[in-house]
Amino acid sequence: MIQLFNVTKMYPGGIKALDDVSIRFKKGEFIFLVGPSGAGKSTLMKLIYREEHPTRGQVIFNGKNITRLRQREVPYLRRKIGMVFQDFRLLPQKTVFENIAFAMEITGASSREIKRAVPEVLEMVGLAHKANEFPEHLSGGEQQRVSISRAIVNRPVLIIADEPTGNLDPDTSWGLMNLFLDISQRGTTIIMATHAWDIVSNMKKRVVELAGGQIVRDEEKGTYSL
Amino acid sequence: MIQLFNVTKMYPGGIKALDDVSIRFKKGEFIFLVGPSGAGKSTLMKLIYREEHPTRGQVIFNGKNITRLRQREVPYLRRKIGMVFQDFRLLPQKTVFENIAFAMEITGASSREIKRAVPEVLEMVGLAHKANEFPEHLSGGEQQRVSISRAIVNRPVLIIADEPTGNLDPDTSWGLMNLFLDISQRGTTIIMATHAWDIVSNMKKRVVELAGGQIVRDEEKGTYSL
Amino acid sequence: MRLRTICYYFREALQSILRNSWLSVASIGVVAVSLLILGGSLLIVLNAGNVADNLESSVEVSIFLKDEATPEQIKEIENKLIGLSEVAQYVFVTKEKALEEMKQDFGEEKDILAGLEEKNPLPDTFRVKTHMVEQVAPLARQFEGLAQVDEVRYGQGVVEQLMALSHWVRIAGLTTMVLLGVAAVFLIATTIRLSVFARRREIEIMKFLGATNWFVRLPFLLEGMFLGLAGSFISVAAIYYGYFLIINSIQVSLPFVPMVSDRDLIILLMEGLLFLGLLIGAAGSMISVRRFLKV
Amino acid sequence: MRLRTICYYFREALQSILRNSWLSVASIGVVAVSLLILGGSLLIVLNAGNVADNLESSVEVSIFLKDEATPEQIKEIENKLIGLSEVAQYVFVTKEKALEEMKQDFGEEKDILAGLEEKNPLPDTFRVKTHMVEQVAPLARQFEGLAQVDEVRYGQGVVEQLMALSHWVRIAGLTTMVLLGVAAVFLIATTIRLSVFARRREIEIMKFLGATNWFVRLPFLLEGMFLGLAGSFISVAAIYYGYFLIINSIQVSLPFVPMVSDRDLIILLMEGLLFLGLLIGAAGSMISVRRFLKV
């Protein structure tokens, strides 16, 4: 489904965030991206949904070369991907409900669909009672869960989650992991960057470890560290 | 050092974030604040550095009633406290170095002191090489570490850290925990809200558990959960 | 485009206006002030032009005929006048009538002129008005050489001065208006850019969620158009009522100053201002959003 | 305050200006445009007032004496004129001189007046100028009753019209200036508020780190003052050079229009504008920051 060919990403200032990375993710896979702080996990994800362009190399998504995508095709790429950002990126002027509804409105969903789907995903992450709050009135963990519901509401073919449980307690984290597992079993590919070693080690999924911008390990049914 | 007497915090909209909480933190103590997402951990901390005012009850810091503090005394309270915010709160227009230097400039530190102390704390969190970057050019974990260095640079008598390792890998987290331990052993009180159950359980420090705005457990040498 | 999506655009625009109420008021205020200045100066220029026109039209050429001119020769000159397109109007003043007028001008001192009736020294005269003040001097020159004409006069110095003055009023007025127009557009663009700048993160997030450029842009566009229109509406209302108030008091206290009070013209001008406000709002948001769409 | 801290304030202000370069340019632009408009209209009002003064000062009262007035009686009236404080200047015109002037006015038609020398119908006259146009009518009334005075004239209609006109020019000018002043302050305050608004999170963070209000405020204050000063400097430079350019070309093409060209006065005005820019910048940032300091 996704292939990276010799991808290098240099940030201005000579920082090599990714160094000649080649990897392939298959449809329906559940991939954990692990590695120390600053290893390049977020950068790899940003290349897939085109927040950043690779300095060298190609990124292929469903047979399409993302690197060569025209500017007006980018939105349609992004609609196929559900994203959980490390810094949440909720719209501050919209309530929780509106934030999630917005992701649907973009795709032209009908009012009826929205009214059905939004409470459903909020229920899944346990935030049905916060639907009408503004993001800045939520706790850190609550904001993170809103960003997760927004990522799954459109039933995307790919979910990219950057540290989706960093602000959550273990119980809530496990609840969400089961949710992701469910979704993945319905055929959705999931790429998740995380530092939750207990979760990674217990789930026995594919683990890709980055360090200094290079892939140092790629293991089916892996654990957090060797 | 810090005492809360029957503190209740209601947010507009009828949300009771803290419900009649009374607790006492002693000088030099290392306290873990645990509890599910939305339990009221951040709110409790916000009351101590006066981001929020309690709806009912009193907060005493070093014998002073914070609730009754006059507006122009607040800055001097805050200078005694080093804060690590859940959402980092770095100044986007300043480089990493300037962000940390700013916390010192506020207290009127000399240029010499600043030039000595800032690289030192950056070294402690392993970010000496990122001193001249702007926050938005850092990875999530790097931003978090900058906010930790800023909190400790003034050698405050109290450190309040809200989820300081949420975006960090286990190794880096443990490194920082040892740093906090060091600081605590020099007499600094540390209150840390965290979901890192492995760290809490291994450190055997005082654990205060919140749930639904109430203290449900307060244990010396406790673990993350019963 | 689906109805649902159109509804979405309007709802978004309205919500944004209400939730950023302070910013909205500021933008409306800036548009209102700018257009007020622009419209006000436009009216001033219009009136200055009107006054100048009025002064100009009071300039006339006097063609003094020789005493010995026969009625036929006089008729000849009249025919020549009729044939000239630049002549707006003319009158023939006999020497008797000229003396009469002179006496009237002298008022109570008309005794000075007593006894002149018998030996009237004044000539027969054609008094001619041209359409434009620029045509006065050439016209005069055409008649100067003629046999029956004694002398042609048109207050040489004054006409040149008037022409220069009205030329200057026009240039100054136009420059002021262009400068003010540029200033207004600049101010409004700045405000809208600032307001979009304050929301650049929002635009960025929308783009990351897969919104097309137009999906992001349209609510901002509607918002800008609404703010522009609201601002220009305030300024138009203020100018309209203010202007007729001023006109009325000027017509009472300064009846000799000719004011432009053609209601249709004023309304046309006001419509222009409203349209300008709409345009400025739309252009302002389009330009401002563009910068942040490149994500 | 320690030198180190003062250095900090200046460094912060400068850095903020440079890093928010786009916002800084916008603010400077708004200040420049606003003050340009304000200063320009100030000069227009000044000149309009000057023209009005000039027109006023050309109004005079003519006191016609009776033919039978003796030199003593004339002297009496002259003494009375000397005693009045509102009299700016006066001349005594004998009937012979008056006829001479009349002939000059008639120019080539002075033959009409031929033969009047023997029986000069014109009276001896005092021509009086007052300091202010408002004093003309009362002065005239004082002399109307006197025995030796035949008649007092001062172009009754014209003086009243002139007074009304100059009154109107002043009122209109003042209103325009006050309105423009308010508009300028509003525009600048809006810009600075927007720029502070875009940085409200920063201010909040500073406060959470234990910064006092003045510590947060001062760099913003310096920044505002600098931006205000820079803006007013641009407008002052533009007005100053623009004005003398205009004056020069007006003095060539319209020598009869009296322009204010007193360099000291203009410079004083420019200094005022500079100070105003500084003040507006300072006030703008103080007011804008205040809202966000309450954390």
Ligand SMILES: Nc1ncnc2c1ncn2[C@@H]1O[C@H](COP(=O)(O)OP(=O)(O)OP(=O)(O)O)[C@@H](O)[C@H]1O
């Ligand atoms: N916009 C940028 N400009 C310059 N350098 C950047 C930028 N974004 C990231 N970097 C650098 O690139 C490297 C990789 O960053 P990345 O965000 O991919 O790390 P990460 O693996 O996600 O780390 P974390 O676990 O802390 O989130 C880091 O050293 C970071 O400082």
Ligand SMILES: Nc1ncnc2c1ncn2[C@@H]1O[C@H](COP(=O)(O)OP(=O)(O)OP(=O)(O)O)[C@@H](O)[C@H]1O
């Ligand atoms: N400004 C606010 N306005 C309204 N409600 C708020 C506000 N801030 C927090 N809350 C609510 O108060 C409750 C406690 O929030 P708090 O931030 O203290 O939780 P927390 O324990 O820090 O959670 P987390 O671990 O997710 O950060 C939550 O239900 C939250 O939604």
Ligand SMILES: [Mg+2]
């Ligand atoms: Mg990351």
Ligand SMILES: [Mg+2]
């Ligand atoms: Mg919290």
